[in-house]
Amino acid sequence: MRYLPGLLACxxxxxxxxxxxxxxxxxxxxLCTDLLLLELVPRxxxxxxxxxxxxxxxxxxxxxxxxxxxxxxxxEEIVPMQPDLVLAGQFSDxxxxxLLRRLDHxxxxxxxxxxxxxxxxxxxxxxxxxxxxxxxELLAAELDRxxxxxxxxxxxxxxxxxxxxxxxxQGVSPGRDTLMDDLLTLAGYRNLTAELDIxxxxxLSLEALVRAEPDLLVLDxxxxxxxxxxxxxxxxxxxxxHFAPDQVISLPPSLTACVGRTSAEAAEQLLTLxxxx
Amino acid sequence: xxxxxxMAMLLLxxxxxxxxxLAHGEVWLNPLATGEERWRDTVLWEIRLPRVMLAILVGxxxxxxxxxxxxxxxxxxxxxxxxxxxACAALGAVIVLYSGLASLAxxxxxxxxxxxxxxxxVLVYLLAGSRSSVFSLILAGMAVNAFVGAxxxxxxxxxxxxxxxxxxVYWLLGSFANRSLxxxxxxxxxxxxxxxxxxxxxxxxxxxxxxxETATTLGFDPQxxxxxxxxxxxxxxxAAVSVSGNIGFVGLVVPHLLRPxxxxxxxxxxxxxxxxxxxxxxxxxxxxxxxxxxVELKLGVITALIGGPFFLYIIMRTRSSEW
Amino acid sequence: MVSELxxxxxxxxxxxxxxxxxxxxxxxxxxxVGLIGPNGAGKTTLLKILAGLLxxxxxxxxxxxxxxxxxxxxxxxxxxxxxPQGAPAHWPLSVERVVELGRIPHRAWWQPLAEADQAAxxxxxxxxxxxxxxxxxxxxxxxxxxxxxxxxxxxxTEPGFILADEPVASLDPFHQLQxxxxxxxxxxxxxxxxxxxxxxxxxxxxxxRLVALDRGQLVCEGPPREVLEDPALxxxxxxxxxxxxxxxxxxxRYR
Numbered sequence: 001m002r003y004l005p006g007l008l009a010c011x012x013x014x015x016x017x018x019x020x021x022x023x024x025x026x027x028x029x030x031l032c033t034d035l036l037l038l039e040l041v042p043r044x045x046x047x048x049x050x051x052x053x054x055x056x057x058x059x060x061x062x063x064x065x066x067x068x069x070x071x072x073x074x075x076e077e078i079v080p081m082q083p084d085l086v087l088a089g090q091f092s093d094x095x096x097x098x099l100l101r102r103l104d105h106x107x108x109x110x111x112x113x114x115x116x117x118x119x120x121x122x123x124x125x126x127x128x129x130x131x132x133x134x135x136x137e138l139l140a141a142e143l144d145r146x147x148x149x150x151x152x153x154x155x156x157x158x159x160x161x162x163x164x165x166x167x168x169x170q171g172v173s174p175g176r177d178t179l180m181d182d183l184l185t186l187a188g189y190r191n192l193t194a195e196l197d198i199x200x201x202x203x204l205s206l207e208a209l210v211r212a213e214p215d216l217l218v219l220d221x222x223x224x225x226x227x228x229x230x231x232x233x234x235x236x237x238x239x240x241x242h243f244a245p246d247q248v249i250s251l252p253p254s255l256t257a258c259v260g261r262t263s264a265e266a267a268e269q270l271l272t273l274x275x276x277x
Numbered sequence: 278x279x280x281x282x283x284m285a286m287l288l289l290x291x292x293x294x295x296x297x298x299l300a301h302g303e304v305w306l307n308p309l310a311t312g313e314e315r316w317r318d319t320v321l322w323e324i325r326l327p328r329v330m331l332a333i334l335v336g337x338x339x340x341x342x343x344x345x346x347x348x349x350x351x352x353x354x355x356x357x358x359x360x361x362x363x364a365c366a367a368l369g370a371v372i373v374l375y376s377g378l379a380s381l382a383x384x385x386x387x388x389x390x391x392x393x394x395x396x397x398x399v400l401v402y403l404l405a406g407s408r409s410s411v412f413s414l415i416l417a418g419m420a421v422n423a424f425v426g427a428x429x430x431x432x433x434x435x436x437x438x439x440x441x442x443x444x445x446v447y448w449l450l451g452s453f454a455n456r457s458l459x460x461x462x463x464x465x466x467x468x469x470x471x472x473x474x475x476x477x478x479x480x481x482x483x484x485x486x487x488x489x490e491t492a493t494t495l496g497f498d499p500q501x502x503x504x505x506x507x508x509x510x511x512x513x514x515x516a517a518v519s520v521s522g523n524i525g526f527v528g529l530v531v532p533h534l535l536r537p538x539x540x541x542x543x544x545x546x547x548x549x550x551x552x553x554x555x556x557x558x559x560x561x562x563x564x565x566x567x568x569x570x571x572v573e574l575k576l577g578v579i580t581a582l583i584g585g586p587f588f589l590y591i592i593m594r595t596r597s598s599e600w
Numbered sequence: 601m602v603s604e605l606x607x608x609x610x611x612x613x614x615x616x617x618x619x620x621x622x623x624x625x626x627x628x629x630x631x632x633v634g635l636i637g638p639n640g641a642g643k644t645t646l647l648k649i650l651a652g653l654l655x656x657x658x659x660x661x662x663x664x665x666x667x668x669x670x671x672x673x674x675x676x677x678x679x680x681x682x683x684p685q686g687a688p689a690h691w692p693l694s695v696e697r698v699v700e701l702g703r704i705p706h707r708a709w710w711q712p713l714a715e716a717d718q719a720a721x722x723x724x725x726x727x728x729x730x731x732x733x734x735x736x737x738x739x740x741x742x743x744x745x746x747x748x749x750x751x752x753x754x755x756x757t758e759p760g761f762i763l764a765d766e767p768v769a770s771l772d773p774f775h776q777l778q779x780x781x782x783x784x785x786x787x788x789x790x791x792x793x794x795x796x797x798x799x800x801x802x803x804x805x806x807x808x809r810l811v812a813l814d815r816g817q818l819v820c821e822g823p824p825r826e827v828l829e830d831p832a833l834x835x836x837x838x839x840x841x842x843x844x845x846x847x848x849x850x851x852x853r854y855r
Contacts, residue, residue, distance in 0.1 A: 169440060170440060170443060171455070203572050203573075205303060205454075205573070206324050206455060207302050207303050207304075207320050207324050207325075208303055210316045210319045210320050210324065211303070211304065211316050211320060213315075213316055227374055227375050227376070227377050227379060227380075227436070228374070228375065228436075228440055228444055229374070229440075229444050229447050229448075230440035230443065230444060232455055233454075233455040236323075236324075236455055236457050237323060237457045237458065237459060238319050238320075238323035238324050238457065241319070241323065242315070242316070242319045242323070351690040351691075477709065479709070480704055480709050483701060483704075484701055484704055485690070486689060486690050486691050486693055486698070486701070487687055487688065487689060487690075487698070487701060487750070487753070488684065488687050488688045488690075490648070490651075490653055490682065490684045490687070491682070491684060491687055491701075491753075493652075493653055494651050494652070494653065494677060494680065494681065494682040495677050495701065495702075495704045495705060495757075496673040496674040496676065496677030496678075496704065496705045497673065498673055536691075540693065540694055540697060541691040541692050541693050542691075542693060542697060543691065
């Protein structure tokens with residue numbers, strides 16, 4: 001009995017594959033590959049997305065997910081769908097990847113870029129992989145153009161670069177070689193954490209934060225589950241009292257979760273903020 | 278007379294330690310001088326002062342509660358963290374915090390801690406009995422701690438908190454990092470009220486040195502006074518844990534070290550243990566900040582490093598006489 | 601002045617097993633009463649009921665005419681002192697501090713030890729021959745020394761009535777006599793003493809009156825000689841008892 005759904009799905013899959021040869025069916029285990037799939041590929045070719053894709057806090061395309069089945073990176077969810085291609089990220093669970101490969105699935109583990117560098121190549125390669133070259137080229141071109149615009153506007157604005165810091169739950173803050181660092185630099189800010197010589201992510205104490213007297217405090221993650229001790233650092237009265245309301249903004253995590261369309265969006269928002277002051 | 282001298286000495290040490298803790302941080306600041314830069318005031322009075330105040334209050338509560346429980350159970354191994362009171366308080370606070378109930382009223386978080394602590398006292402009484410031997414008390418505490426630790430993990434998992442792992446560590450080991458004056462305000466009144474209740478029971482604990490029957494014939498209603506001590510401990514520890522997590526062993530180490538200084542008298546021990554606990558946590562919190570790398574160590578790590586070997590030492594000393 | 605501690609028709613059951621049945625006893629000022637009887641007769645239970653530590657299932661205990669439960673705890677503690685059998689000392693306190701605990705009913709919690717309190721403590725230590733133990737640690741004392749210190753604690757309270765459960769059990773002959781002398785002196789100074797005893801010779805010599813219990817019931821009571829010669833007492837102990845009057849007092853032989 002328990003093999004029946006799998007068998008059925010198997011027969012269905014072979015039927016479709018023989019009928020419409022070019023229609024590659026894809027499953028994704030990673031939020032960033034979810035988002036690119038939704039951007040580039042028609043819905044009917046997506047057989048499954050990770051459950052994060054439907055979380056509006058993290059996914060800017062959550063409303064486009066609709067009735068696409070969601071997975072929790074479990075092989076038993078993927079196998080019955082018999083996808084032609086399974087996409088995973090470099091941080092996906094290696095055990096699932098191995099298991100799916102042993103069950104004769106084609107699994108591509110993609111090096112999802114963590115900074116703007118390599119974004120263009122990643123999108124184009126992704127387009128090749130999922131048979132959506134044209135859409136990928138369009139997207140890459142659009143992002144190139146928007147980012148160049150931000151860069152140009154920022155340079156035209158001139159003046160002294162304001163000091164900014166991104167502060168997340170538990171005092172986690174992105175330093176050098178992070179997407180947020182790229183976006184801040186692009187919009188003409190200095191990143192406090194990077195200047196403290198922190199590579200990738202590090203923690204910043206409240207004391208260090210206040211002492212550095214940054215011009216802009218970007219609070220990260222405020223829309224996720226707020227009832228935790230981790231978030232209490234973000235609501236510390238010292239921050240609220242020390243900084244003027246216009247010195248503090250919060251970026252929704254959906255803007256910074258993945259490198260892609262949202263990155264241009266975030267850079268534009270940061271630049272607008274600089275123009276405003 | 279001698280006790281007054283001991284108290285005065287401890288008060289002086291506490292004052293010095295607190296000033297030092299205010300001055301000490303990532304940079305040294307003189308708390309007595311007024312500075313020109315705004316960040317100095319924010320760092321001193323909004324970030325460091327609440328930490329020091331909480332360390333004093335929570336340390337005082339834990340030292341006092343340890344001394345009171347030891348007097349009540351006439352057992353040198355009784356301590357709010359060992360018998361499971363702290364863990365249950367943490368569970369109460371965890372349920373309130375992660376279910377979002379904390380925003381209902383300003384006192385709901387300490388209330389959760391106090392309810393949890395109250396429940397644990399009942400549990401320990403049921404498991405070990407009111408006349409517990411060293412052995413049954415430790416076993417009961419172990420069972421409660423293991424069970425409640427699992428419940429905390431479960432609640433955090435159900436709350437699907439992205440920081441669940443580090444939050445579990447926080448609740449099980451405790452920390453004063455990122456605490457604000459707000460925490461002092463919401464938990465402070467309950468810590469003080471509970472401690473006052475415990476302190477009024479000093480003479481009862483003295484009388485209990487000669488056994489429950491003698492204490493009763495000396496004019497103490499055992500039922501009433503037991504509830505005053507237990508209720509005071511539950512309220513103060515519950516409120517303390519709800520803003521600092523479960524910082525272990527303070528109530529074990531401090532009374533044990535100070536007992537000889539006050540002639541082993543339970544009543545005098547209450548007062549000096551409160552001061553001693555405060556000193557210990559102010560110093561431990563300073564140490565935590567001094568030795569930590571980029572991610573701050575939890576305070577319970579320090580107290581457990583001191584308290585663990587101590588615990589074994591006391592067990593070995595009491596083993597021959599009581600087991 | 602409260603003149604009498606009395607219990608009327610006391611009944612007590614422990615887990616459905618009757619321990620005491622319809623026992624009545626009275627203790628007046630100026631008398632030393634011995635409570636005797638074989639092991640398991642219910643002597644300690646009766647003493648605890650009189651001290652207010654246990655509430656009787658039937659009957660009533662009254663102090664100076666007022667029911668015991670109606671008295672304020674502090675008032676009761678000043679009038680009625682209880683010395684349990686083999687009382688523990690849980691912490692290594694100094695002897696002086698232990699004896700000072702006897703003054704608790706006399707002062708409110710904020711009051712320090714007054715001169716009167718200190719005098720009572722000194723007197724109690726002197727009466728029990730424990731002055732030289734004053735600075736010692738109670739947990740390091742021998743059994744006999746400890747018994748005297750705990751008795752001194754009782755005297756420090758300066759109670760009207762003393763209920764003592766086998767106060768001489770662990771003492772050498774010299775201190776047995778000394779403790780009994782002290783208790784008797786308390787009675788002579790217009791106090792009342794009820795003492796549980798196993799040594800019938802001491803009971804005969806020191807008590808004005810004896811009360812004998814067996815299996816939860818009063819067997820006989822009255823002057824020592826009458827009680828000791830009562831065949832019911834011999835039956836209760838399952839021995840033969842001979843009472844001899846010799847020199848200054850009674851001597852009891854049992855076989």
